[in-house]
Amino acid sequence: MAFNILRAARAVVNVTDLDAARDFYVSALGFVETESDGEHIYLRGLEEHNHHCYVLKKADKPGVHALGYKVYSEADLEALSYLFESKGLETKWLEKGTQHAMGRTLRTYDSLGMPLEFFAEMDTVERSLQRYDVYKGSRMQRIDHFNCLVPDVEAAHNFYINKLGFVSSEYTEADGHIWASWIHRKPTVHDQAFMNGEGPKLHHVGFTLNDSSSILHVCDVLGSLGYGDAIERGPGRHGLSNAFFLYLRDPDGNRVELYTGDYLTTDPDFKPIRWDLDDPQRGTFWGHNVPDSWFYEATPFLDIYDNEQVKTQAAVLGDRKAQFTKKYV
Incomplete structure (x- = not known):
């Protein structure tokens, strides 16, 4: 490149x-x-x-x-x-x-x-990494990734890898088609993810925390401040990425993910991990269901010239939610 x-x-x-x-x-x-x-x-x-x-x-x-x-x-x-x-x-x-x-x-x-x-350039400020006296809420450390709904995941996947130099870490496949993709530039699981759906729209911005206890702590904080209904999904652990997660909706419906515990992807011989669309541990390692809002609700993008909403298209693979079969021992 x-x-x-x-x-x-x-x-x-x-x-x-x-x-x-x-x-x-x-x-x-x-x-x-x-x-x-x-x-x-x-x-x-x-x-x-x-x-x-x-x-x-x-x-x-x-x-x-x-x-x-x-x-x-x-x-x-x-x-x-x-x-x-x-x-x-x-x-x-x-x-x-x-x-x-x-x-x-x-x-x-x-x-x-x-x-x-x-x-390439942004103003710099003094870090607060060791200002433990100001740590509160989730103790958020840094931005991690974007996740977007797009009408053609495979086309997006190929464009970012072949033209922009991204690298695949994990992907979801069914019937020979890529339904979701996790790709990176920094050496973690992803900087960008794509999921099948009407788009392009922003599904969420992900932010990195230090540990899973920070996610549990912020749940208590949200509850004590009356923001319990802002919790959309989680806390839980993803199969994809292995990360511990919490999805929240801000007062305007913008979705953010609080995220911790993924893994290093530095090695050039790392092989992308394939997941089947219907694997119940793919989205949530513990296997519990995902609310419909998480699949279908997202924030529109705005045109870079007139700030009007970017036109969207229906998903080329159609509308198919994963089908999970519960297993009882």
Whole structure:
């Protein structure tokens, strides 16, 4: 590859009430508020030295402006621009200072119309990794991954691997087709996941915690603060990725995953792990069912030019939920 994409680095999502969003993310979940103004809240994890990883933007309707990837250098931005333009995909440059705390940024679309951004520079701040006196809520450490519903998982999987240099760690297959895909740039299970469904839409942003006890602790915090109904799924352990998880919906319905305990994928001879769609331990290692909302509800993406919702398409593989058969001993 002529460029080096490092990792999933930030997302910009709409919220309708900044105060309600701050109560949820900062007071309950323990995200660090780096800065805010009348239109934005900039959040980060305790170990992060970049200015933010999650931007809450005040708006009248839900939407995701872009999923951001950090690259190694400015030269990588030029190479990526050339790649996307050679594929007939529109690009847009945001010069340094256009976005708060951000260097020069390339915005574009992937092959299925999902808005992406790439940047090499972001303002830095003092880390709070050893400020144990400010740890609260989930004690969130850093952004980990994006998960998106897309109409053609196999096409997305192939584009990101063959054109952007991602590597497969795990995938779900049935009838010879890929129904879900976990791919990475940093050496963990994923920076990006794709699931079969109407899209493109953002399913969730995942954030890394230190350990499973942090997930159990934040469940108690959420309950004590009256956010029990924000828990959509979990706590539990995924078969895919092996991670301990908790899925939450913020006051505007944006879904976040609190995530810990996956594994290293550095070795070049690592072989991607195949899961059957109907394996009951794939999504949840303990085998319990998943709520319908988790399969079908997601946040729309916004066009990089006019902020209108990106058009979606039905899944080419149709609508098929996994069929689990309970086994009793």
